Amino acid sequence: MLARVRATGDRRGAGVRGRRWTLASLGRRSRRAWPLVLVVAVVEVGAAAWQAARVPAAADWERAASWVRSEHRAGDAIVAAPAWTDPLVRERLGDLIPISVAGMSDADGVARWWEVSIRGAADYRSPRTPPEAERRFGRVRVRRWTLAPNVVYDLTANIADARALLRTRGTEQPCRWVTGVRPMGGGLGRGPMAPPSRFACPALGSGAWIGRTVIEDLALEPRTCVLQRPSARGAVRVVYDDVPLGERLVVYAGLYSEDERMRDGAPVHVVVRVDGRVRADLVHRDGDGWARWVVPTDDGPSGATTEAHGRRGQIAIDVLSPNPERRSLCWAATVRSGPPREPPPPEPQGSEVRR
Amino acid sequence: MSARASTPKAARARARRGDHLAGASLGLAYVIALVATAGQLGLSRDESFYVTASEAYARWIAQLFAHPAAALTRQSIDAAFVQNHEHPVLMKLAFALSWLAHQKLQLGSDSLAFRLPGILAAGALVWLVCVFGARAFGRAVGVFAALALALMPRVFYHAHLDAFDVPIVCMVTLTTYAYWRALVSRRWAVMTGVCFGLALATKHNAWMLPGVFAVHFAFVAAGELRRRRRRRARRLSLAPWWLLTMLTLGPLIFVAHWPWLWHDTWPRIVAYAEFHLHHAYYNIEYFGVNYFWPPFPVSFPFVMTAITVPGTVLLLALLALCGRARALWPAGLAERLWPHGRLHADARCTDVLLLGSLLAPMVAIALPSTPIFGATKHWMPAYPFLALYAGLGFRQVWRASERWLARRHGAGAEPARPAGTRRALAGWLAGALLLAPSLVETAQSHPFGLSAYTPLAGGAPGAADLGMNRQFWGFTTGSVVPWLREHLPQGGAVWLNDTTWQAFEMLHRDGALPRSIGATADMASANYVLVHHELHFREVDYQAWVAFGTTRPAYVLTFEGVPIVSVYRGPWDRASRSEGAGAGDRPGAR
Numbered sequence: 027m028l029a030r031v032r033a034t035g036d037r038r039g040a041g042v043r044g045r046r047w048t049l050a051s052l053g054r055r056s057r058r059a060w061p062l063v064l065v066v067a068v069v070e071v072g073a074a075a076w077q078a079a080r081v082p083a084a085a086d087w088e089r090a091a092s093w094v095r096s097e098h099r100a101g102d103a104i105v106a107a108p109a110w111t112d113p114l115v116r117e118r119l120g121d122l123i124p125i126s127v128a129g130m131s132d133a134d135g136v137a138r139w140w141e142v143s144i145r146g147a148a149d150y151r152s153p154r155t156p157p158e159a160e161r162r163f164g165r166v167r168v169r170r171w172t173l174a175p176n177v178v179y180d181l182t183a184n185i186a187d188a189r190a191l192l193r194t195r196g197t198e199q200p201c202r203w204v205t206g207v208r209p210m211g212g213g214l215g216r217g218p219m220a221p222p223s224r225f226a227c228p229a230l231g232s233g234a235w236i237g238r239t240v241i242e243d244l245a246l247e248p249r250t251c252v253l254q255r256p257s258a259r260g261a262v263r264v265v266y267d268d269v270p271l272g273e274r275l276v277v278y279a280g281l282y283s284e285d286e287r288m289r290d291g292a293p294v295h296v297v298v299r300v301d302g303r304v305r306a307d308l309v310h311r312d313g314d315g316w317a318r319w320v321v322p323t324d325d326g327p328s329g330a331t332t333e334a335h336g337r338r339g340q341i342a343i344d345v346l347s348p349n350p351e352r353r354s355l356c357w358a359a360t361v362r363s364g365p366p367r368e369p370p371p372p373e374p375q376g377s378e379v380r381r
Numbered sequence: 382m383s384a385r386a387s388t389p390k391a392a393r394a395r396a397r398r399g400d401h402l403a404g405a406s407l408g409l410a411y412v413i414a415l416v417a418t419a420g421q422l423g424l425s426r427d428e429s430f431y432v433t434a435s436e437a438y439a440r441w442i443a444q445l446f447a448h449p450a451a452a453l454t455r456q457s458i459d460a461a462f463v464q465n466h467e468h469p470v471l472m473k474l475a476f477a478l479s480w481l482a483h484q485k486l487q488l489g490s491d492s493l494a495f496r497l498p499g500i501l502a503a504g505a506l507v508w509l510v511c512v513f514g515a516r517a518f519g520r521a522v523g524v525f526a527a528l529a530l531a532l533m534p535r536v537f538y539h540a541h542l543d544a545f546d547v548p549i550v551c552m553v554t555l556t557t558y559a560y561w562r563a564l565v566s567r568r569w570a571v572m573t574g575v576c577f578g579l580a581l582a583t584k585h586n587a588w589m590l591p592g593v594f595a596v597h598f599a600f601v602a603a604g605e606l607r608r609r610r611r612r613r614a615r616r617l618s619l620a621p622w623w624l625l626t627m628l629t630l631g632p633l634i635f636v637a638h639w640p641w642l643w644h645d646t647w648p649r650i651v652a653y654a655e656f657h658l659h660h661a662y663y664n665i666e667y668f669g670v671n672y673f674w675p676p677f678p679v680s681f682p683f684v685m686t687a688i689t690v691p692g693t694v695l696l697l698a699l700l701a702l703c704g705r706a707r708a709l710w711p712a713g714l715a716e717r718l719w720p721h722g723r724l725h726a727d728a729r730c731t732d733v734l735l736l737g738s739l740l741a742p743m744v745a746i747a748l749p750s751t752p753i754f755g756a757t758k759h760w761m762p763a764y765p766f767l768a769l770y771a772g773l774g775f776r777q778v779w780r781a782s783e784r785w786l787a788r789r790h791g792a793g794a795e796p797a798r799p800a801g802t803r804r805a806l807a808g809w810l811a812g813a814l815l816l817a818p819s820l821v822e823t824a825q826s827h828p829f830g831l832s833a834y835t836p837l838a839g840g841a842p843g844a845a846d847l848g849m850n851r852q853f854w855g856f857t858t859g860s861v862v863p864w865l866r867e868h869l870p871q872g873g874a875v876w877l878n879d880t881t882w883q884a885f886e887m888l889h890r891d892g893a894l895p896r897s898i899g900a901t902a903d904m905a906s907a908n909y910v911l912v913h914h915e916l917h918f919r920e921v922d923y924q925a926w927v928a929f930g931t932t933r934p935a936y937v938l939t940f941e942g943v944p945i946v947s948v949y950r951g952p953w954d955r956a957s958r959s960e961g962a963g964a965g966d967r968p969g970a971r
Binding site: 067084116124129144145147208211217219221222237242288378380 | 388696772780815842879916924928931933935937944
């Protein structure tokens with residue numbers, strides 16, 4: 027471990043055969059190593075300069091963005107890697123990254139997948155297959171894959187086509203769709219922002235609303251979803267009257283991170299009805315994070331293609347909880363047909379509590 | 382040279398003066414550097430609270446001079462000192478006095494007036510470390526240690542602020558120095574009590590000092606008793622006069638300096654202690670996880686030190702610590718377990734004291750029961766002692782360089798003693814080279830000191846990859862000011878995220894930002910929304926997307942290519958531009 031001393035029968039090595047490492051030899055022998063610290067200093071200065079030189083130039087970003095922009099089509103998704111470069115990519119291409127893409131739950135509705143990256147990083151959701159196109163712009167790399175979208179209808183994106191209501195015993199109190207109103211909220215701990223177009227639901231309480239927003243989920247990732255808080259007054263329901271039913275409904279749901287992270291809230295039920303029939307009673311418990319469920323929308327075997335897949339019908343989503351306090355449930359649901367894809371990889375860990 | 386001057390006593394006095402001259406020169410240079418660079422740092426959250434408190438205290442001080450009787454009533458005292466009563470007021474009184482002086486003398490900008498006492502404390506700290514190192518190990522060690530400390534990027538950042546973090550480092554180091562001197566001097570025992578009182582009056586980090594000293598004194602006493610049992614001459618007194626003065630003068634000064642404690646003394650002391658013992662938990666990102674609830678990873682202070690203190694300084698300190706390990710053992714044990722070695726603990730067990738003072742602040746933060754604070758500043762009182770060990774490491778390198786130089790100049794099998802010039806040259810070159818990484822990293826870090834990581838982490842981008850905290854306190858708004866000025870020529874409202882309104886107001890007071898650019902609490906009506914990139918502020922990013930219907934920031938402020946602040950432009954601002962309207966009269970702006 028330290029330095030070796032020769033056992034020659036002198037006072038230091040008395041009784042010791044051969045050569046050995048001793049603590050006592052540290053100071054004496056390590057003196058020779060001290061000048062190496064000077065080398066470390068030179069290396070450290072060099073490393074600092076090298077790191078500064080590795081920062082991509084603005085021109086690299088601009089050229090990469092320019093290429094993506096020239097090739098971009100509707101339905102494409104653009105992601106950044108490593109994740110902390112996301113603001114830099116959005117600064118240049120944010121007009122091509124709508125909220126639905128920035129907060130997507132999976133890539134099943136995406137036609138083409140663009141990844142803009144530096145430092146050799148890859149987005150955890152990017153396909154593991156070789157990209158169909160790859161170009162480098164200085165220190166910025168752009169890769170593209172073509173995917174096979176299987177989304178038939180996006181309930182989250184089409185919330186304006188739905189009805190929202192509070193259902194109590196025997197009565198229904200509708201919420202009113204309003205547009206162009208002032209967004210409400212903003213600030214740490216304030217939770218999801220109320221969008222300018224939303225359902226105003228006075229029956230649920232003063233200022234209550236249902237609408238498409240972006241929540242910070244348990245992993246602190248953005249999730250574009252319909253915020254539909256449960257109420258003590260009854261079941262809160264969103265109804266889509268005449269929509270394609272496809273083969274299955276893929277539902278994601280989670281809570282705003284600060285409402286979930288202490289793991290002490292009541293469970294939240296998400297009841298899915300198709301044409302009035304309960305198809306699933308999904309339960310979200312604190313700690314589940316952004317959870318995923320697949321709900322068949324017909325009676326055939328899951329994934330089977332039948333005539334029924336072309337039919338249209340009603341989908342209703344109820345949200346209930348035994349204790350609705352701080353239960354900011356938000357869901358994202360899409361109707362899908364065709365072969366199911368693998369579920370997305372687990373999202374990165376973002377928030378921690380050990381109790 | 383006169384006969385008088387050549388006596389050992391005169392030589393010692395001359396050396397002491399030289400130590401102080403070197404320390405004072407370094408301290409002054411540091412103050413000048415801090416004053417010159419302070420304007421580039423926006424006011425941080427905590428600073429803004431202390432500004433508000435200091436202004437209240439300044440009014441009370443003015444009243445004290447004008448109407449002493451009225452000022453000393455409970456009503457007046459409580460009205461002033463209820464402000465920020467969770468911290469003692471020594472530094473805030475200094476900020477207040479500096480502010481009062483600024484009103485007469487124009488010390489520069491308003492923010493600089495409040496920051497000046499903290500900057501002076503930083504200069505004093507550099508001076509003190511130089512003298513401490515010089516007294517304990519020689520001037521070269523002291524000078525190197527002072528520079529190594531001054532050039533730690535995070536220390537350099539905190540040294541600018543009107544806050545308590547660098548002042549308490551100064552006070553803890555001063556008290557430790559006084560205690561170290563007190564082991565052989567009763568005069569310094571009194572000073573220890575006084576310094577401890579001032580440390581208590583600066584920040585609660587001082588609470589741990591008696592414990593550190595008690596453990597150290599046990600080492601000292603064990604060595605001394607062993608020596609006396611062997612009928613050797615006494616080296617120091619075993620009467621703990623320092624403890625007596627700490628327990629008497631310390632609390633007296635603490636209560637006397639803080640008018641808030643002059644009434645309801647005990648309940649208010651208890652409330653003060655409870656506030657810090659049950660402190661709110663901060664959000665802090667560590668290896669990609671946002672910790673907001675204890676227990677916090679024990680490794681945090683050690684890993685953060687490893688990746689924020691320049692690596693060469695750390696290596697020097699570690700090697701020196703290893704090299705001096707024999708001096709850390711109690712005398713009896715060292716002789717039994719490590720019989721061969723020239724290094725012995727001195728009578729005052731200086732190495733034990735330095736190592737204890739180095740480890741105590743870090744261990745205190747590492748304890749799982751300690752509330753999550755999350756910033757390197759909370760164990761910064763350890764760094765002067767780390768720097769002193771780095772100074773010892775530097776001395777070793779210097780000596781090794783001397784030997785190497787001597788060998789190169791053909792002195793035969795045994796290294797010859799280098800000539801004076803060569804010796805000095807070796808020292809200067811080695812010192813400059815060993816401090817070069819610190820200088821480069823500190824220069825690179827400004828004005829983003831809290832975002833700076835050393836090459837061991839891969840700099841700021843590497844730390845972002847690792848998922849380390851990128852900043853806190855919202856002071857980086859100061860770096861967005863030029864952009865805001867350019868993009869709001871007719872004024873407007875800015876939503877501030879982590880920056881306090883008082884901190885934003887200071888930008889107005891300093892003349893950095895026109896008053897037509899105001900702050901708003903309503904994100905939706907803001908012309909621009911700031912998002913400070915800290916992991917737990919991600920929700921603010923998402924709120925801005927929804928409020929403005931876009932994910933595209935108008936501007937991203939970066940440090941080493943890493944996003945620090947995103948600025949979103951509100952639809953109202955876009956509309957106003959198209960209509961050519963000003964923003965000065967818009968609702969929500971102030």
